[in-house]
Amino acid sequence: MMIEFEYWWLLVLPLFFTLGWIAARVDIRQLLSESTTLPAAYFKGLNFLIGDQHDKAVEAFSEAVQANSDSLELHFALGSLFRRTGETDRAINMHVNLLEKKELTAPQRNAVKAELAQDYLKAGLFDRAEELFKGLEDQRYKQPALHALLEIYVREREWAQAISTATELERLSGVPFRVEIAQYYCELAMNFIIAQNSEAAHSQLALALDANKNCIRANVLLGEIEASTGQHQTAISYWKRIEFQQPEYLGLVAGKMLKSYRASNQLKEGLAQLNAYIETYKLPSLMSVLYEATLAEEGAENAAKLAR
Structure with a gap:
C-alpha cells in the first residue's frame, strides 16, 4: 500500500536531523505510517522548539511519550x-529504562544504547x-561512534587512542585527519x-611531520629540544624550516633563534636573518623582536632606524 505523504513532514525532517543520531536511526517509512497517530502534544512540542521554548517543548514531548509509550522515536526526541537543556540525568534514566524492555529488537537495542x-x-x-x-x-x-570516541580521547588526553x-x-x-593526528603526536612528544x-x-x-609536513609545532619543539641540549645550530635549522611551512x-x-645565534656567537648573522625575513614577509611580530634585540646590542639610534 502506498503511503500518502503529508506536508507537515517537511517541517519535521530537518528537526530530526538536528537531533544528532536520527539520520542513522530513524525509519522514515515507519514514522510516516504512524504520522496520523502521533499525539497532539508532539506537534505542540515542535511549535515550542521552533520558538526556542525548550522547557515547554520538554513538557509537551513528555506528554507525547506518555500518550505513545511504544514510540522509540518520541523517546529519542525527548x-x-x-541533553540540550542540561537534564542529562533524566535522559539517562529514560534510556536505561528503555533498555530494560525485553521486547526490544537488536536494532532497537542498539539505537537506545547509542542514545544512552x-x-x-x-x-x-x-x-x-x-x-x-x-x-x-x-x-x-x-562513524558517529568514532567521532564521539575521538572527542573523549582528546578530552581525556589519551593521545595514542586519539x-x-x-x-x-x-x-x-x-x-583527512592529518592535521589533527600531527597535533596528537606533538602532545605525546610534550x-x-x-x-x-x-x-x-x-x-x-x-x-x-610524517602525518603533516606543514606541522609548525613539530619544528618549534624539535628546535627547543636541540637548544636545551646546547645544539644551537641544529635548533636554528629546525626553526628555519617554518619559513617553508607557513612563514607568517x-x-x-x-x-x-636570536638566543641560539647569540649562544653560538653569531648574533650579527641572526639579526641579518631576521632583517631578511622582514624584508620578504613584512611581519610586525618579527619587527618587534628585531627592534628589541637591536636596541639591546647596538643602541637606540640603530634601533630607531628600523622604525623608519
Whole structure:
C-alpha cells in the first residue's frame, strides 16, 4: 500500500536531523505510517522548539511519550531535548529504562544504547560513554561512534587512542585527519619532553611531520629540544624550516633563534636573518623582536632606524 505523504513532514525532517543520531536511526517509512497517530502534544512540542521554548517543548514531548509509550522515536526526541537543556540525568534514566524492555529488537537495542552513550558523553561520564560507543554493533553507528570516541580521547588526553581512532575515521570516511593526528603526536612528544626523554620526543615529532609536513609545532619543539641540549645550530635549522611551512608563524621562533645565534656567537648573522625575513614577509611580530634585540646590542639610534 502506498503511503500518502503529508506536508507537515517537511517541517519535521530537518528537526530530526538536528537531533544528532536520527539520520542513522530513524525509519522514515515507519514514522510516516504512524504520522496520523502521533499525539497532539508532539506537534505542540515542535511549535515550542521552533520558538526556542525548550522547557515547554520538554513538557509537551513528555506528554507525547506518555500518550505513545511504544514510540522509540518520541523517546529519542525527548532524550535529545533533555541533553540540550542540561537534564542529562533524566535522559539517562529514560534510556536505561528503555533498555530494560525485553521486547526490544537488536536494532532497537542498539539505537537506545547509542542514545544512552550520548547521554553519558554529555554528562561527562566518559568511561561509560566509551564502553557503549565501542559496543555498538550496527555499522550505521560506526562513524558517529568514532567521532564521539575521538572527542573523549582528546578530552581525556589519551593521545595514542586519539591517533588510532582518527586514523580509522580517516579510512572509513575519506576525510583527512592529518592535521589533527600531527597535533596528537606533538602532545605525546610534550609528555616525553616533560619526562626528559628527548629521544622518544624526537620520534613522536618525526611521526607528526610524517602525518603533516606543514606541522609548525613539530619544528618549534624539535628546535627547543636541540637548544636545551646546547645544539644551537641544529635548533636554528629546525626553526628555519617554518619559513617553508607557513612563514607568517616565524614570529613564534624569532626570539628563540636570536638566543641560539647569540649562544653560538653569531648574533650579527641572526639579526641579518631576521632583517631578511622582514624584508620578504613584512611581519610586525618579527619587527618587534628585531627592534628589541637591536636596541639591546647596538643602541637606540640603530634601533630607531628600523622604525623608519
